[in-house]
Amino acid sequence: GSGINSRLFARIRGKEGLSYGIGSGFSLAPTENNALFIATAISAPENVAKVEASFKDEISIILRDGFSDAEVAAAKASWLQAQQVSRAQDRELVGRVGNQIHYGRTMGWDAELQKKVQALSPAQIAQALRRHLDVSAMTFMKGGDFKKAGAKP
Numbered sequence: 001g002s003g004i005n006s007r008l009f010a011r012i013r014g015k016e017g018l019s020y021g022i023g024s025g026f027s028l029a030p031t032e033n034n035a036l037f038i039a040t041a042i043s044a045p046e047n048v049a050k051v052e053a054s055f056k057d058e059i060s061i062i063l064r065d066g067f068s069d070a071e072v073a074a075a076k077a078s079w080l081q082a083q084q085v086s087r088a089q090d091r092e093l094v095g096r097v098g099n100q101i102h103y104g105r106t107m108g109w110d111a112e113l114q115k116k117v118q119a120l121s122p123a124q125i126a127q128a129l130r131r132h133l134d135v136s137a138m139t140f141m142k143g144g145d146f147k148k149a150g151a152k153p
Contacts, residue, residue: 006024007062009021011058016050018054022041022051022055025039026038030103031103041055048142056138060135066123076120
């Protein structure tokens, strides 16, 4: 899920109260054979270690158990809505068409991508995550006045 409906937000912000906000995202470049998974959180310096530990634990749970049908359906609906909103905004649409021309694609390519995303099952998503995400290989960067807070980064 996205925003306040995401597992990371529900746990780290909602349940544990460790962060003012947390989110994650995924992106890839059309011509590259790699992708980027990024997560950000804002917390008090004294909570940074706990936020990182909870993040690692929650991602490990996701990798082990996957997502429910309801979570996947909600994420698909959110993604599809974002695509529709993007196409309804002139600036976004011009950028999208420019990228498609650059990569030799059409709006039909977008339609096919949406069909493929809609067809994904929770099991397929979990399998892909297990294949490409490794919590132990993730890089964690922290910034703040840890000394003043008497905390370790």
